[in-house]
Amino acid sequence: MTKARETGFAAPPAQFDLPGIEHGIIELWTSYAVESRSLHGRRPSEEPGAAGAEASQPQFVFYDGPPFATGLPHFGHLLAGTIKDVIPRYWAMNGYAVERRFGWDCHGLPIESLVEDELDVHGRAEIEALGVPKFNAACRAGVMRYTQEWRTVVQRMGRWVDFDNDYKTMDPTFMESVWWVFSQLWEQGRIYEGHRVQPVSPLLGTPLSNFEVAQGPQERNPKTGKDGHKLRDDPSLTLRFELEDEPGTFLWAWTTTPWTLPSNLALAVHPEVEYVKVRVVETGELAWIEPGLLAQYQARNRVGETEELARCKGSELVGLAYAPLLPYFAEYREREDGSRWAFRVVSADYVTTETGTGIVHQAPAFGEDDFEIGQREGLPLIRPMDLNGVFDERVPEVAGMRAKDADKTIIKLLKDAGKVVDHDVYRHAYPHCYRTDEPLLYMAISTWFMRVEDMREELLANNDQIHWVPERVGSARFGNWLAGARDWNLSRNRYWGTPLPLWRCDEDPSDIVCIGSIAELERRAGLSPGSIDDLHRERVDDITFASDKTPGGTMRRISEVFDCWFESGSMPYAQNHYPFDPAKKQYVEDNLPADFIAEGLDQTRGWFYTLHVLASALFGRPAFKNVVVNGLILAADGKKMSKRLKNYPDPMEVVEAFGADALRAYLISGPVVRAEPMRFGRDANDSEGLVVRDMVKAAILPLQNAFNFLVTYARADGWVPSAETLAARPATRPQAELDRWILSRVQSFVAELRGEFEAYNLDNLVPAWLGMCDELNNWYIRRGRRRYWRGADEGDGDKAEAYATLYRVLVTIAHCMAPVLPFFCEHLYQRLVVDLGLAEGDNGDSVHLQRFPVVDEELIDPVLEGQVAQVRKVVGLAMALREGERIGVRRPLPSLTVASRDPEVRAAVQRFAADIEGELNVKTIELAQDDADLVTLSAKANFKVLGRKLGKKMKVVAKAVEQLDAATLRAVLDGGSVEVEGETLGADDLVLRREPLPGRVADSDGEITVVLDTTIDAALEQEGLARELINRIQNLRKAADLDVSDRIELAVECAAGGKLSGALEREDLRGLIEGETLARSLAVNSGRELDHRGQDEIDGETLGLSLAKSS
């Protein structure tokens, strides 16, 4: 380190290799345990092994949403991971201790499905035959299979998160806390047993999740042309139900599931639809049906001619009682009090008049609509079959038969009884089992619910305390969801999950005990303390104990496990084994709610919701204060990223090609960090992630170039920063306006970044940097270049300030972009500070252990910043004029005139006249207030202002305004007014436009008009030629691979008497050339041929150049 101090900056590498730099930085972080020091909130001067400082530091609380580790990380994970890294890094740099524990979601369907495939056991019967212990052991062994890959990828992306102190939802401590959470809800009376209609795969004997249903066989529907569930032919059965009070009159009802007919308990009609009572002429039968559908039956010759007897709305049919179709469950005809219970007409809005009869058979235990109607009407739930769809003894004719197989028998039974009006075939899309290909059966299944509906107001009130990014997700999407929150079905009929801690008496099903801890279970079951070391089903299902309430009753655990969202929502408590771990209890309570979480939009109803519901129920407050919601990342072609289609590049290949910093910057630069979808790619064909390379070019290379610039000249000049240079604010304000400006600009940039970070607006961070970067490279360094490039004895004071200023700027940028570009900023910090022995501690200092820059208001000069912006606008206009005239910038021009009525603009131009002259290569700058002889003025109406005043008169006035002449407009500009169509208009009512007068090389932008004088006399022409010559010589120097500071001998051959030789005769220009190219000698037409030779051409004159390195 001492050596580095003596020698200053190391030579910049010839090649820029961001991935290579990043690997070096990872090694650095590893060898000095930088990551762990940051995670534990230590300052650079503290030893890695020293006691943690977190106790004395304020906490910034972050929760990590757990991913499933059953697959490898994709871009969505990398995006969320980047967000989860950037924000904590910022707060860590502001002195907060930010605990970042990685979370693993271990339970649930994905891993169970995977294991089912691997073991080739499917469904309840096979899994139970294999044995839950074996099945769960396989899940346990498989669920963490990719943890190492995750760790590698996450580390490579530069995300700092604690993998050693992670949490897993399958840890016994985690699961015990989940039990505790549940027991709290139980004590609040929030848990109840209910039913819910779910799709069941009969062969598997298990209910399927939506996810599994969606995986079932798909088929294109020829009618709609869309993919959907596989089509199947089901019986279409029209049946006659006889009215009890009007024997001989029937309701014609329709179904496609004859196997549900034994469980029929009602018929549904639409209250607003009209029905008719008809007599079938041929048979004399009297029947109710919807008339349009009757016509369809008749068109198909299923029903003969009819005559209409009556007509009424469905609502008038509601309440009619009918005789049971089949002789089952007749006991539900009336309640004990004699009121009508089942077998009656009910009203249902979902009934359509597209198919069937307009009267629909209802079996509340089958089908969601039926279930809901049944609940509303208080109908019993009759499900005479098990989960395999096998009928029980309650329907003797089909007992032991499987549901779909029973269809034929039931139809025959009904035909024999004369109950069938029509028997047809109905082709429709229907969900099938993804595994067995069988049609699924929808049936009501017992499940456990958490009462949420009565919490809606509290949920909404707590939501008001959350800062959502973007806001609309919280107010609209999440808010609406909370406002309509339904009770949460939190049990699943699965195996690998946290078991519901409910034990039920085998003698009395209402005798239930909820167990809230391992100790309680051990005590009740008479087990020795500490004997239960795991809570999975194979460990707890067999534990029984005697009932307290029911003499002789034995308590056995119910079979269900938790919806794994319940576990995710419990993580704030469960990750710290709350409330069982006395060391962490207070810590958890003190740090509720979290300061920050981030996940994808798909978690609105997932993790965000479950966190919120549980925190509201348990602690009466939200679970988090700030949440950043990211959108989905699509492939470059706009489709979902799909492994099969290979429509996206491998994330790690992108990282190794272009760098993790570039990928991070790209990912957080768009609306995807505001919950909008993003296409990953430059265009539809970008399969390599070229957008990421674009980000290298835009955000990282310019910074690298600025750094290289400093190093190149500092080395040539032997300039080395001192501890004083490191301070963000110089001891004395620099003399040069340029330095004062860039210092101000950098402080404004720091303020801008701080604002964005604290508003959790990630998408503005990189654009803000790109703006700063442009100012640094394309103005500060570009304009300041000559301050560095001059002899050691010239202008020493200014040169030292120039170095110090650029150095300060780069160090500040390295600090404040570090959260976003952790690798490259670390690289800069190491090269700029640590390598030079200027670091705070000697134990591997890192920019990430530094404090985020605090805005230094003293350095901010808004007027100066505004003026430079005006100056850059002037330069831009003038550059465009040169372009239009095809006069290269190397050719000097006599003058530029800047005319503006705005005194600020004139002041700016005056102040920076030298910079404008240098930048534009003009000899003088003229200022003018009046542009009357430069431009023609014209005006348009200011619609925004006038529209409100004038209304319908707007159009006439607008037209008249366009006719106003320049003199009138000038008068208005000078504070006057003008009468148009009876309206008095002032300057604010008009929008002025300036058009350069023909014949002038001029242009205008708003209040600024610039005019370029393009007359080139002989002297200027010669100077231009000299500068062309310098350019050619510099190119030759470069081609000869000379060092910037190498001196040369130079020889030029050109046509005697030509313009070039004329220029070379001028002593001042020869001096200029020699100075610029570091030539010790300049021989013209001497016939000498030096080591490096080149032929060139300027303005049509050929010339020969040769040069040699001077010894």
Added chain:
RNA sequence: GGGCGUGUAGCUCAGCUGGUUAGAGCGCCGCCCUGAUAAGGCGGAGGUCGGAGGUUCAAAUCCUCCCACGCCCA
């Protein structure tokens, strides 16, 4: 089927409570600059603002309907 969102240049996106030349970046083409530059600057081409109605003096913007896509729910 419902909730929320998206649709603007070849691509990625800005366009606030309506206001008259609809912008930026990238890409493309042309020119220019450069001894820090795998860079940079300037200019150009490129848009029926998803479609159709409506409100208004005025609609990319507000309303209605439709189409396409996405997430979630059913």
